[in-house]
Amino acid sequence: MERTNYCGRINQTYLGQDVVLKGWVQRRRDLGGMVFVDLRDREGIVQVVFNEETNEKVLKTAHELHSEDVIEVIGEVAERIDGQKNENLATGSIEVVAKDLKILNAAQTPPFNIAHHEGTSNDLRLKYRYLDLRNERMQRNLMLRHKVTHAIRNFLDKHQFIDIETPYLTKSTPEGARDYLVPSRVHDGKFYALPQSPQILKQLLMASGFDRYYQIVRCFRDEDLRGDRQPEFTQVDLEMSFLSEEEIRNLMEEMLKYVVKQTSGQEIKASFPVMNYDDAMANYGSDKPDIRFEMLLKDVTGVVKNCDFKVFSSTIEQGGAVKGLTVAGGADQFTRKQIDALQEIVSQHGAKGLAWLKVTEEGFSGPIARFFEEEALQSSLMDAMGAEAGDLLLFVADKLQVVHAALGDLRVHLGQMLKLYAPDELAFLWVVNWPLYEYDEEQGRFVASHHPFTRPQAQDIEKLSTNPYDIRAQAYDIVLNGYEVGGGSLRIHERELQEMMLHTLGFSDEEMYQQFGFLLEAMNYGFPPHGGIALGLDRLVMILANEPNIREVIAFPKNGKAADPLTGAPSMVSKDQLDELHLKVTASKEKMVADNVFDFGQEDE
RNA sequence: GGCCCCGUAGUGUAGCGGUUUACCACGCCUGCCUGUCACGCAGGAGAUCGCCGGUUCAAAUCCGGUCGGGGUCGCCA
Numbered sequence: 001m002e003r004t005n006y007c008g009r010i011n012q013t014y015l016g017q018d019v020v021l022k023g024w025v026q027r028r029r030d031l032g033g034m035v036f037v038d039l040r041d042r043e044g045i046v047q048v049v050f051n052e053e054t055n056e057k058v059l060k061t062a063h064e065l066h067s068e069d070v071i072e073v074i075g076e077v078a079e080r081i082d083g084q085k086n087e088n089l090a091t092g093s094i095e096v097v098a099k100d101l102k103i104l105n106a107a108q109t110p111p112f113n114i115a116h117h118e119g120t121s122n123d124l125r126l127k128y129r130y131l132d133l134r135n136e137r138m139q140r141n142l143m144l145r146h147k148v149t150h151a152i153r154n155f156l157d158k159h160q161f162i163d164i165e166t167p168y169l170t171k172s173t174p175e176g177a178r179d180y181l182v183p184s185r186v187h188d189g190k191f192y193a194l195p196q197s198p199q200i201l202k203q204l205l206m207a208s209g210f211d212r213y214y215q216i217v218r219c220f221r222d223e224d225l226r227g228d229r230q231p232e233f234t235q236v237d238l239e240m241s242f243l244s245e246e247e248i249r250n251l252m253e254e255m256l257k258y259v260v261k262q263t264s265g266q267e268i269k270a271s272f273p274v275m276n277y278d279d280a281m282a283n284y285g286s287d288k289p290d291i292r293f294e295m296l297l298k299d300v301t302g303v304v305k306n307c308d309f310k311v312f313s314s315t316i317e318q319g320g321a322v323k324g325l326t327v328a329g330g331a332d333q334f335t336r337k338q339i340d341a342l343q344e345i346v347s348q349h350g351a352k353g354l355a356w357l358k359v360t361e362e363g364f365s366g367p368i369a370r371f372f373e374e375e376a377l378q379s380s381l382m383d384a385m386g387a388e389a390g391d392l393l394l395f396v397a398d399k400l401q402v403v404h405a406a407l408g409d410l411r412v413h414l415g416q417m418l419k420l421y422a423p424d425e426l427a428f429l430w431v432v433n434w435p436l437y438e439y440d441e442e443q444g445r446f447v448a449s450h451h452p453f454t455r456p457q458a459q460d461i462e463k464l465s466t467n468p469y470d471i472r473a474q475a476y477d478i479v480l481n482g483y484e485v486g487g488g489s490l491r492i493h494e495r496e497l498q499e500m501m502l503h504t505l506g507f508s509d510e511e512m513y514q515q516f517g518f519l520l521e522a523m524n525y526g527f528p529p530h531g532g533i534a535l536g537l538d539r540l541v542m543i544l545a546n547e548p549n550i551r552e553v554i555a556f557p558k559n560g561k562a563a564d565p566l567t568g569a570p571s572m573v574s575k576d577q578l579d580e581l582h583l584k585v586t587a588s589k590e591k592m593v594a595d596n597v598f599d600f601g602q603e604d605e
Numbered sequence: 606g607g608c609c610c611c612g613u614a615g616u617g618u619a620g621c622g623g624u625u626u627a628c629c630a631c632g633c634c635u636g637c638c639u640g641u642c643a644c645g646c647a648g649g650a651g652a653u654c655g656c657c658g659g660u661u662c663a664a665a666u667c668c669g670g671u672c673g674g675g676g677u678c679g680c681c682a
Contacts, residue, residue: 033639051639067632086642109633112616116631116643119617123674176682196682223681348608348678405678438682451682505682560675 008044010091014077019096025069026115035062039073042139047095048073058101068107074100127565129556141553144263145541149216151262152236155255161214164205166198173515175452177221183581194220197534199451200519202239203491206530207522214238227549228483228539231562239532245474245490248531249430263544272428280431285408290482291429292421297323297407300384309371315397322397323407326385327414330392331358345413346396346406355395359387412482429479436473445506450475452505455490464500485540488533495523
C-alpha cells in the first residue's frame with residue numbers, strides 16, 4: 001500500500017480517515033491486552049494503538065515489535081479522549097487505531113539510545129552515523145541546513161548571481177593551509193590539489209564577464225580539526241564585479257537577514273555594526289568579537305605603570321601592557337577556587353598569571369590589594385576599569401598580543417558562564433580595515449593576513465615598498481556570536497599591483513610566474529574591478545541550530561583525527577594502486593596496521 | 606608537535622589499595638498486565654574494569670608505557 005501521510009503531520013483534520021504509515025518503531029508500550037507504538041518518520045512521531053477489538057491477529061504481531069523495526073501500519077485516525085492526550089507530542093491529541101500491521105524489516109537492538117544520544121561517545125555516534133541521524137535533533141539540523149542553502153540560492157538567484165562549478169582537481173599553490181593532494185596516474189610523480197577555496201578561479205570568472213558568481217562548494221584543508229573546523233567544509237562562495245566594498249557588504253547583509261528570516265523567523269532590523277579591526281582587538285581581544293555582551297577589555301597600562309606590584313610595572317617596562325576585565329557584581333560570585341579556574345584559561349594563551357582584585361566598599365581586597373592602597377591610584381584604576389563596589393577585576397600583564405588572546409578568551413568564557421546573553425540571540429557584525437600583512441616570525445617574512453589577492457586600501461598602496469606592516473586591506477569579515485562566519489575582500493585586478501604584492505610576500509619573479517602566471521596574464525586582458533566573500537556554511541548553520549559543534553550539522557563528519565569511523569577512511573590501498581600512481585609508501589606497515597582501528601561488519605555470534 | 610581531561614556489561618555511570626560475588630539506571634531476555642506515552646510489576650542474562658608492564662601479601666583502584674576518544678595551544682592565507 002502506498003503511504004498516505006507522514007507520522008508527524010497527522011492532525012485533527014484527518015479524524016475518521018484511514019491512513020497508511022511507514023516508519024520506525026520508536027518505542028513499544030505493551031499493556032498485554034493492548035499495545036501502544038510510537039511510530040516515527042522524518043516529520044515526527046504518532047501513537048499507534050493495537051487492541052483486541054480492532055484486530056486480534058494484528059495485536060499478536062504488535063507484541064513482537066522491537067525498537068527500530070521498520071513497519072507499515074494501516075489504521076484510522078481517532079481523537080484521544082480527554083485525559084489521554086499528550087501535550088508533549090505534536091500529534092498528542094490524536095492516535096492511529098491500527099487495522100493492519102506489516103513488519104517490513106526487523107531491527108537488531110541499536111548500539112546506543114537513538115532518541116537520547118546525549119552522553120553517547122562521539123566515536124560511537126559516528127560509527128553508526130546512520131542511526132545517530134535518526135535522532136530528532138539531527139534530523140532537525142540537516143533540514144535546517146537544507147532550508148539555509150535553499151534560502152541562499154533563492155536570494156542569489158533573485159539578485160542575478162550565476163551558479164558555476166569549479167574543479168576539485170586543481171593546482172597546489174603555496175601560502176595558506178596544507179593541501180590535500182591527489183596523485184596523477186597519467187602524469188608520473190605529479191599531483192593535483194583539492195581546493196582550499198575556489199579563490200583564483202572565481203576571480204577568473206569575473207575576467208570572463210560573468211559579473212556575479214556563486215557556488216555552494218566543498219573546500220579542503222589538511223589542518224588539525226576543531227569544534228568549528230572540519231578538513232572538508234562547505235563555503236558559500238561569491239564574487240562580484242564593479243561593486244564597492246560597502247555595496248558588497250550591504251548585499252551580504254541583506255542576504256543573511258533573509259536567510260535568518262526564512263529559517264528561524266527572526267527579523268533582524270538594525271544594520272550590522274561595522275567595527276575596525278584595531279578596535280575589535282583593543283576592546284574585545286579578538287578579531288571576531290562576540291558582541292552579545294559588553295565587558296570590554298580596559299587598558300590600565302598607563303595607570304599601573306609605576307605601581308609597586310612588580311609583575312605589572314616590570315612587564316610595562318619591557319614594552320608589555322596591562323589590561324583587565326570588570327566582572328560586574330563578581331566579587332561575591334567568585335570563590336578563590338573559581339578564580340583559579342579562570343587562571344587556567346589565560347595560561348593556555350601563554351599568560352603567566354591572572355591578577356585579581358575584589359572591589360568592596362572599603363577598597364580593594366585580594367592578594368595584590370596591598371599594592372593598590374594609595375587612594376589616587378585606587379580611584380584612577382577604578383575609573384579606568386569602570387568599576388564599582390561589588391565588582392571583580394581581572395588583569396593580565398604581558399606582551400599585548402598575549403594579553404589580547406588571554407583576556408579575549410576569558411571574556412568569552414565569562415559571558416558563557418554568567419549567561420550574559422539569550423541563547424537564541426544572533427549578533428552579526430562586520431570587522432573591517434584589516435592589516436594587509438602579518439609578520440610571520442617562524443618564516444621570517446610577511447604573510448598575507450587574508451590572501452595574496454587582497455586589495456590594499458588606495459591611500460596605503462605607496463607603502464608597499466616602504467612599510468608593509470602599516471598597510472590596511474579592503475577586507476571584511478562577517479562575525480556572528482563570536483565566530484568568523486565569512487570573510488572577503490576587494491581584489492587586485494591590475495597586474496602591476498599584484499606583482500608588487502607578491503614581491504612583498506617574498507616571491508621571486510620566477511616563483512611568481514610559476515605559481516600565479518595564469519592569473520597575472522589574465523590581468524593583461526581587461527580584468528574588471530571585483531571583490532567577493534566566502535561564508536562558512538557549516539558554521540552559520542551550527543550557530544542558527546544553536547549547536548556547539550560543526551559536526552552536528554554535517555551528515556557524515558570526520559572525527560578529531562580527520563578519520564571517519566563509519567567507513568574507515570582513510571585506509572591503506574593495494575600495492576597495485578600505488579604502482580599505478582607511481583607512489584611508494586614509506587610509513588611502516590606496523591604503524592599503519594595499528595592505526596587501522598576500525599572494524600565492522602563482524603557479528604559476535 | 607605541546608598541554609589538559611576521559612577509557613568499568615550493549616549505553617551512561619558508581620566504586621579510587623582488602624568488608625565487592627564490581628553499584629545503579631537505561632537497554633536486552635522471560636512472564637504478568639486493556640489507556641499507556643522514557644507505561645508498570647515480578648524474575649533473569651550480561652563486564653577477562655582499553656592494552657602491556659611495574660609496585661604490593663593484595664591493583665578496576667597506585668606508578669610507567671601504549672592505544673583510543675574529547676578539548677585546547679600551535680596550525681587553519
